[in-house]
Amino acid sequence: MILSLDPLPMRGPELGVHADDIETPDVEQETKQEVLENKDVIVQRVHIDGLGRTKEDYLTYEIADVFRAKNLIDVMKRAHKARQNLLRLGIFRQVEVVIDTSQGVDALPNGLDVTFEVTELRRMTGSYNTMVGNNEGSMVLGLKLPNVFGQAEKLTFQFSYGTKETSYGLSFFKPQPGHFERNFAVNLYKVTGQFPWSSLRETDRGVSTEFSFPLWKTNHTLKWEGVWRELGCLARTASFAVREESGHSLKSSLSHAMVIDTRNSTILPRRGALLKINQELAGYTGGDASFLKEDFEIQFNRRLFWDSVLSTSLWGGCLLPIGDKPTCIADRFYLGGPTSVRGFSMYSIGPQSEGDYLGGEMYWAGGVHLYTPLPFRPGKGGFGDLFRTHFFLNAGNLCNLNYGDGPQAHLRKLAECIRWSYGAGIVLRLGNIARLELNYCIPMGVQRGDR
Secondary structure: OEEEOOOOOOOOOOOOOOHHHOOOOOHHHHHHHHHHHHOOOEEEEEEEEOOOOOOHHHHHHHHHHHHHOOOHHHHHHHHHHHHHHHHHOOOEEEEEEEEEEOOOOOOOOOEEEEEEEEEEOOOOEEEEEEEEEOOEEEEEEEEEEEOOOOOOOEEEEEEEEEOOOEEEEEEEEEEEOOEEEEEEEEEEEEEEEEEOOOOEEEEEEEEEEEEEEEEOOEEEEEEEEEEEEEEEEOOOOOOHHHHHHOEEEEEEEEEEEEEEEOOOOOOOOOOEEEEEEEEEEEEEEEEOOOEEEEEEEEEEEEEOHHHOEEEEEEEEEEEEEOOOOOOOOOOOEOEOOOOOOOOOOOOOEOOEEOOEEOOEOEEEEEEEEEEEOOOOOOOOOOHHHHEEEEEEEEEEEEEOOOOOOOHHHHHHHHHOOOEEEEEEEEEEEEOOOEEEEEEEEEEEOOOOOOO
8 A cells, every 4th residue: 555645635535445446355454455555654764865965964963853753644743744844944846745554574454655855956056036125136046955964954055246236145055954943044145235215325245143042932143243334325315424424334133033934925924923133232342333232113903794894003123322433324224105104205205305215213113004905806716815905104203312411312302293194995915925006095193304
């Protein structure tokens, strides 16, 4: 008896005695089928066929749970989970599972053999694409070496050549055997960004190391980053405040991120919650930037009647300089635009000088969103389900700290002159990558200098 498991079927094949089998003289086979269906089984052997450069002992952690199965259905479930674990490693193009009765002199009457037939990825894969955006076109070349040393390591190189800037990044990823969520990564990069709302151009050259691990129901990331930052003016009309920020600086920081994510989707979730907390401390490991930065994000999603979804979210953050040196424009918070307060131009809320927005050291933003199906449900069950009607209310504020005042004065400052907006529109979900919004926004609480 051989069972194929790709993927796990909702209903397995009938393994009992059929009416058509009554005249079959093979009594031994009939008896074995009854044993497999009605009694406990033992997984005697697990094979992995198709391995080349992958080390078999590394995969033992991913498939060990199959040996604990007690009956046929349990074997199928655990084998399916092991298959998903192998695919998650990112080193196999295809994984198939075959379950068969044990053969040989030591085969037990209720023994099973489970075989994983794998197809490894090539030693080197590449990608090529072009991107157009922000009045710039760029060509992106990618090179990936999966499973470099046979234990699911990954070496990735990406090079971007644009009409204005050139960037690159080299990263090495190493998971812990048996615990893929617990991994270590090293990154070497050069990234150039243009920020027209601040008339600022920033080039970062740096290296970072990070360690990610789960803890109970949370995921944590510890990171050290050392980056040489070069700030310059994007245009001759840049304000004097931006020109003062121009020059070179060195930032060395330690950061920690904690995430709890129970959402069913990151693009248009229908249920679940998200909690994200970040802390960054710069200056104690070197460099000329010294600050403590804290920010958080909270989101709740609840499914309502008529297939509608209510989503609420809240963000906030605070940047505290350490020492007498003021904070850098590259480290401050920015607010405004479709990702925070709709109806305002991108990052065009808060302190500004001669039309250039300088960011703030303290902010908050929140939103309430109602997503409903399209009226009359055109294209229901197909393309129409990618669209949702969107009603929203957003609010937020951004300011700098007055270090002579206390926390209560800072909170009062954030509660004054709140910017908010409301409106409606259409949302299109582009797979699990992004979403496209077409909204009609009415901005309220606009202050002088806001755009």
